[in-house]
Amino acid sequence: MNTQPILTVSTSPHTHAKCDTSTIMWMVSIALTPSALWGVYSFGFRALLVLAVSIGTAVLSEYLVTQLARKSPTLWDGSAFLTGLLVGMNMSPRVALFIPVLASLFAILVVKWTFGGLGANWANPALGGRVFVFFSFTSAMSTFQLPRCLQRLLDASMVDSLSGATPLTYLKTRTAESLSTSSQLLASGNYPVTGFAQSVGQALHISPYTVDSFFGNVGGCIGEVSTLLLLLGGIVLILSKVITWHIPVSFIGTVAILNWIFGGMKAGLGVFHGEILMPLVSGGLFLGAFFMATDYVTSPITHKGQLVFGFGCGFFTFLLRNFGALPEAVSVSILLMNIVTPTIDRYIKNRKFGEVVKQPKKEAKA
Amino acid sequence: MKAPTFSKGGVHPDDKKSLSREQKIEVLPLPSELLVSLSQHLGAPAKATKAKGDTVIRGEKIGVASGFISADVHSPVSGVIVDIKAVTLANSVSCDAYVIKPDAEQPAWPTEKTDWHMQSGEELLAEIKDYGIVGMGGATFPAQVKLSIPKDKDVNVLVVNGVECEPYLTADYRMMLEHGAEALEGAMIAAKIIRARRVIVGIELNKPDCIAYLKGIVSQNNLPIEIVGLKMKYPQGDEKQLLKATINREIPSGKLPLDVGAVVCNVGTCNAIYQAIVFHRPLVERIVSVTGECIAHPKNILAPIGTKTSDLIAFCGGFRSEPEKLISGGPMMGFAFFSQDTPICKGTSGILALPPQKPIRQTPCLNCGKCVAACPIGLEPARMYRYITAGDYALAMANDLMDCKECGCCSFSCPAHLPLVQAMKTGKKMGRKKK
Numbered sequence: 001m002n003t004q005p006i007l008t009v010s011t012s013p014h015t016h017a018k019c020d021t022s023t024i025m026w027m028v029s030i031a032l033t034p035s036a037l038w039g040v041y042s043f044g045f046r047a048l049l050v051l052a053v054s055i056g057t058a059v060l061s062e063y064l065v066t067q068l069a070r071k072s073p074t075l076w077d078g079s080a081f082l083t084g085l086l087v088g089m090n091m092s093p094r095v096a097l098f099i100p101v102l103a104s105l106f107a108i109l110v111v112k113w114t115f116g117g118l119g120a121n122w123a124n125p126a127l128g129g130r131v132f133v134f135f136s137f138t139s140a141m142s143t144f145q146l147p148r149c150l151q152r153l154l155d156a157s158m159v160d161s162l163s164g165a166t167p168l169t170y171l172k173t174r175t176a177e178s179l180s181t182s183s184q185l186l187a188s189g190n191y192p193v194t195g196f197a198q199s200v201g202q203a204l205h206i207s208p209y210t211v212d213s214f215f216g217n218v219g220g221c222i223g224e225v226s227t228l229l230l231l232l233g234g235i236v237l238i239l240s241k242v243i244t245w246h247i248p249v250s251f252i253g254t255v256a257i258l259n260w261i262f263g264g265m266k267a268g269l270g271v272f273h274g275e276i277l278m279p280l281v282s283g284g285l286f287l288g289a290f291f292m293a294t295d296y297v298t299s300p301i302t303h304k305g306q307l308v309f310g311f312g313c314g315f316f317t318f319l320l321r322n323f324g325a326l327p328e329a330v331s332v333s334i335l336l337m338n339i340v341t342p343t344i345d346r347y348i349k350n351r352k353f354g355e356v357v358k359q360p361k362k363e364a365k366a
Numbered sequence: 367m368k369a370p371t372f373s374k375g376g377v378h379p380d381d382k383k384s385l386s387r388e389q390k391i392e393v394l395p396l397p398s399e400l401l402v403s404l405s406q407h408l409g410a411p412a413k414a415t416k417a418k419g420d421t422v423i424r425g426e427k428i429g430v431a432s433g434f435i436s437a438d439v440h441s442p443v444s445g446v447i448v449d450i451k452a453v454t455l456a457n458s459v460s461c462d463a464y465v466i467k468p469d470a471e472q473p474a475w476p477t478e479k480t481d482w483h484m485q486s487g488e489e490l491l492a493e494i495k496d497y498g499i500v501g502m503g504g505a506t507f508p509a510q511v512k513l514s515i516p517k518d519k520d521v522n523v524l525v526v527n528g529v530e531c532e533p534y535l536t537a538d539y540r541m542m543l544e545h546g547a548e549a550l551e552g553a554m555i556a557a558k559i560i561r562a563r564r565v566i567v568g569i570e571l572n573k574p575d576c577i578a579y580l581k582g583i584v585s586q587n588n589l590p591i592e593i594v595g596l597k598m599k600y601p602q603g604d605e606k607q608l609l610k611a612t613i614n615r616e617i618p619s620g621k622l623p624l625d626v627g628a629v630v631c632n633v634g635t636c637n638a639i640y641q642a643i644v645f646h647r648p649l650v651e652r653i654v655s656v657t658g659e660c661i662a663h664p665k666n667i668l669a670p671i672g673t674k675t676s677d678l679i680a681f682c683g684g685f686r687s688e689p690e691k692l693i694s695g696g697p698m699m700g701f702a703f704f705s706q707d708t709p710i711c712k713g714t715s716g717i718l719a720l721p722p723q724k725p726i727r728q729t730p731c732l733n734c735g736k737c738v739a740a741c742p743i744g745l746e747p748a749r750m751y752r753y754i755t756a757g758d759y760a761l762a763m764a765n766d767l768m769d770c771k772e773c774g775c776c777s778f779s780c781p782a783h784l785p786l787v788q789a790m791k792t793g794k795k796m797g798r799k800k801k
Binding site for chain 1 (some may be wrong): 379533606690718730735738742748749766774778787
């Protein structure tokens with residue numbers, strides 16, 4: 001063996017955790033896959049097409065930007081693929097294909113690269129893209145399709161009246177007129193429900209709509225319907241230390257608590273009688289809480305800050321869902337909190353080692 | 367009961383100790399030449415007292431401390447000083463070093479034991495200074511300075527650091543297993559000097575045999591020492607983290623263990639104190655782990671100070687494969703060096719030969735917060751990195767840059783592979799310059 005090898009001199013540390021940017025991005029993509037596949041299964045080939053177009057546009061535009069800007073290629077880090085996947089999962093399976101194209105372009109070109117690419121964007125690119133097309137093509141973006149298991153249950157006349165509605169959009173049009181909980185409203189409107197959900201619901205004494213939404217037997221965006229698979233993906237991410245529990249738990253927890261306290265008031269039930277499970281499993285809450293709010297770049301850097309961030313997301317989600325004009329509130333809430341993130345990071349700091357937390361002086365009682 | 371550890375931050379690098387942990391300490395055959403540096407400790411270099419051509423005797427003082435924070439240097443061998451020349455040490459410090467050619471015959475060390483119980487703390491402290499003892503965990507802080515307690519401070523605890531949290535290193539582990547009784551007696555000497563009422567030895571749980579062995583010695587001899595098993599986490603061997611883990615005290619920013627009533631002393635140092643006080647042997651040799659994937663036969667070696675790296679590696683059978691880096695110390699905080707002529711010093715706990723690593727691909731900072739979660743001090747390395755790369759050293763200093771001890775947890779966990787520790791080191795240097 002050569003006794004005088006050429007040695008490298010570098011700063012410590014000389015060892016590194018087996019984790020880099022691309023592993024993280026691909027891990028998140030993998031964790032999202034089951035939910036995306038469920039969407040494809042429920043809504044058919046069309047959903048796959050939407051996903052493919054979103055991802056393709058995102059990856060291609062990322063490539064072109066780096067080429068035009070003469071930057072070193074960045075496709076290997078997987079962030080563009082992930083953005084495309086998230087954009088696609090946030091689309092209704094029935095949208096015209098130019099919409100996901102626009103959304104991905106907006107996400108990559110405007111939200112991500114005008115601010116300098118990965119790490120410099122102020123908002124989650126996929127969310128930016130989604131919100132951009134949502135407000136541009138609101139009706140197309142809120143026209144949904146029932147999954148195949150529910151379509152089978154409906155006769156031809158009802159398909160039209162109900163096909164455009166997720167439970168949330170359906171409720172939005174109905175809450176004003178009557179005083180009852182959301183599950184009761186869905187039942188009174190003959191919103192379809194699977195037999196499986198009915199039996200499980202009866203056994204557990206919960207609304208069958210909650211059961212259907214939990215397992216993903218509802219209308220909605222391609223990637224948001226199966227709460228169960230999103231939850232599994234999220235748990236995988238937490239266990240593999242890609243994300244921490246702080247944002248998802250405080251986000252979902254805040255939505256649950258606020259709905260429990262105030263959610264029943266509209267139905268005349270008073271405080272502490274709101275329905276908890278239904279708001280959690282409907283809409284894109286789990287997709288947002290586990291996969292979009294936890295985007296590193298646009299969420300606070302300290303765990304304390306992340307708790308505040310999650311609380312803010314949950315708070316705005318509750319407000320917008322119950323008092324806003326649109327049925328879905330998760331993406332707008334996260335965007336709002338993205339804007340607040342630098343401020344949170346500025347004021348919420350960790351306690352330093354050895355730092356004494358100053359005791360506030362007790363005020364003399366009068 | 368759950369094993370204690372420190373609460374904030376920390377990482378779990380792959381510990382790799384199995385490469386050398388079963389290797390008993392072996393004595394290195396006398397090398398043909400030694401490079402004994404005059405700057406083997408934190409503080410001012412020692413002043414040379416010998417000249418080129420002089421003969422020296424094993425254990426003779428050849429350099430005297432040149433300030434309050436400084437330490438004496440002794441000759442590890444009897445021989446001739448062939449030259450005095452400038453050398454570059456592993457930590458890139460350049461200083462003068464004696465080139466000593468050892469005689470073929472070496473005088474034996476005295477084996478007569480001295481009973482130290484009759485000596486006063488002041489006398490013991492003077493001897494420790496005289497025998498050039500420094501902290502052997504790596505920081506090489508002169509021991510007599512550490513053990514001199516100012517009159518206004520009340521120190522009641524001596525914490526002995528047997529953590530060895532750096533991956534690969536097994537020198538302290540082997541020392542505790544083979545010379546545990548001596549090290550514990552050394553700890554008792556140190557405790558007498560500082561008048562400590564409690565002595566605690568902290569050892570990580572990856573060394574269960576050490577813990578059991580030392581507990582056995584303690585109960586056999588009825589020593590007033592507590593052996594505490596600590597849950598593994600890097601950097602537990604840092605005195606701030608060790609004090610938090612063992613006695614739940616936090617040293618405030620810019621303060622010393624003294625300020626929270628404790629002194630932290632490495633087990634290696636305790637053993638050196640024992641050798642000095644009981645056998646009157648100055649600190650002229652130490653145990654070095656020569657290990658790493660590229661070393662043919664990793665070993666724990668008792669080698670004279672000043673041994674060249676090439677001699678150690680040759681004793682271990684050379685390289686198994688070509689290394690990319692040679693490191694003095696552990697992989698988290700050790701120094702990469704480029705020449706195999708580099709000598710070992712009083713603080714060299716290991717020489718590692720590490721294989722080439724996958725080329726890293728740096729990305730922009732993702733703001734993921736892994737560095738913040740890993741920092742045992744509670745800093746925000748990512749933010750600091752931004753300040754320093756933008757040249758705003760004053761702002762970095764205002765955000766407690768000086769509290770960073772370069773433990774490497776942030777760089778270790780950074781998925782973007784940002785050179786965070788490098789930035790911290792640059793920032794500190796530039797920040798100090800500006801002041």
